[in-house]
Every structure is written in C-alpha cells, then in structure tokens.
Amino acid sequence: MTSPFDPHDVTWSRVSPRLTAARLIPASITFAVPVVAGVVLALTVGRWFWLLAGTAAVLWVWTALLVPRQVRAIGYAEREDDLLIRKGIMFVSLTVVPYGRMQYVDVEAGPLDRRLGLATVQLHTASPGTDAQIPGLRPQEAARLRDRLASRGEARLAGL
Known part of the structure; x- marks a missing residue:
C-alpha cells in the first residue's frame, strides 16, 4: 500500500548530512546559555537553579537526537x-x-x-x-x- 507521502513512481533526492551540523550548532549555543547560567546561579545563589541547567541540558540532548532524523526525512x-x-x-x-x-x-x-x-x-x-x-x-x-x-x-x- 502506498502512502500519500511516498508516491510509488518517485525517486527522492536527499539533502546533505551537513545540514545536521548547521542546525545543531545554533541549538547548542542557545542551550549552552541557560546551562551555564543555571550552573553559575546554582553554585552562587541556590540549588533550585540546577533545575534550569538540567532542563536546558535535557532539551539539548533531545534536539541532538531529533535533528539528524529530521534531516534524513527531508527529500x-x-x-x-x-x-x-x-x-x-x-x-x-x-x-x-x-x-x-x-x-x-x-x-x-x-x-x-x-x-x-x-x-x-x-x-x-x-x-x-x-x-x-x-x-x-x-x-x-x-x-x-x-x-x-x-x-x-x-x-x-x-x-x-
């Protein structure tokens, strides 16, 4: 059975895998700011700021796992x-x-x-x-x- 998103008579061309790096570099910079801020604030102000650092770190890991799959899906x-x-x-x-x-x-x-x-x-x-x-x-x-x-x-x- 053919999917409406994958016609049977089509040969898909893929984009470059370098697109993964092009998307992960800005995301890494974006997530690094709250991680560093959370660690600094947790060490100087209070331990609740570990939550900020941990949440940003988890989101970065999720992004690092998801972006390569998204890039492979583009055709x-x-x-x-x-x-x-x-x-x-x-x-x-x-x-x-x-x-x-x-x-x-x-x-x-x-x-x-x-x-x-x-x-x-x-x-x-x-x-x-x-x-x-x-x-x-x-x-x-x-x-x-x-x-x-x-x-x-x-x-x-x-x-x-």
Missing part, C-alpha cells in the same frame, strides 16, 4: 510537471509545486551555511502560504536546481 523529487518536497517525521508534509505556478526561485546561504558548504533553494509561487524550500543542498546542486526549475517554470508558463 525532493523533480517530476515531469511538478516538484515534490517531503519533510517531517511525526508531522509529515508533502508539498507539490507545479512548475507553471512558480514565479521565481531564490538560492540563499547564511554565514554558517556558507562555511559548511550549504545553500537553500526557496521557491516562490502565487500562493503566499506555500512553504516550498529545500535546505541543506550543496551550492552546485542548488545552482543546478535553481536553473532547472526556472527554465521549467518559464516553459510551463509560456505554454499557458
């Missing part, structure tokens, strides 16, 4: 008439973007992404609610995908 597939983007573990989503509905395609990379050799392809359609982005691509793949999607979008739009 995209180019089909004849549309692009499929799948993501999520517990709450799975499948976004179908018809090439003829694309208005433009962006490639973005922040400082950490550039350092790790990653880029994000962002698709913009007529619908403001469409969340069509593919994070964690190598820059060469992002550029190739951008050019391919833009040319397919122009071809489909010209045919209308």
Whole structure:
C-alpha cells in the first residue's frame, strides 16, 4: 500500500548530512546559555537553579537526537510537471509545486551555511502560504536546481 507521502513512481533526492551540523550548532549555543547560567546561579545563589541547567541540558540532548532524523526525512523529487518536497517525521508534509505556478526561485546561504558548504533553494509561487524550500543542498546542486526549475517554470508558463 502506498502512502500519500511516498508516491510509488518517485525517486527522492536527499539533502546533505551537513545540514545536521548547521542546525545543531545554533541549538547548542542557545542551550549552552541557560546551562551555564543555571550552573553559575546554582553554585552562587541556590540549588533550585540546577533545575534550569538540567532542563536546558535535557532539551539539548533531545534536539541532538531529533535533528539528524529530521534531516534524513527531508527529500525532493523533480517530476515531469511538478516538484515534490517531503519533510517531517511525526508531522509529515508533502508539498507539490507545479512548475507553471512558480514565479521565481531564490538560492540563499547564511554565514554558517556558507562555511559548511550549504545553500537553500526557496521557491516562490502565487500562493503566499506555500512553504516550498529545500535546505541543506550543496551550492552546485542548488545552482543546478535553481536553473532547472526556472527554465521549467518559464516553459510551463509560456505554454499557458
């Protein structure tokens, strides 16, 4: 039986595993602040601040276990008439973007992404609610995908 999130005729392309590091580094910094603050306050003010440090540490461990699974769950597939983007573990989503509905395609990379050799392809359609982005691509793949999607979008739009 086929799932609505895994069509039988689709070969999924995966994002780079480096996306895990790109997501864990900021999370580690975010959780380090309350851990350090909790330890310092527990040692100087009172032992109840161990709760702050422990909670932040548990959340960091949970994030460190969850993020690699989330990254492995991200996939995209180019089909004849549309692009499929799948993501999520517990709450799975499948976004179908018809090439003829694309208005433009962006490639973005922040400082950490550039350092790790990653880029994000962002698709913009007529619908403001469409969340069509593919994070964690190598820059060469992002550029190739951008050019391919833009040319397919122009071809489909010209045919209308």
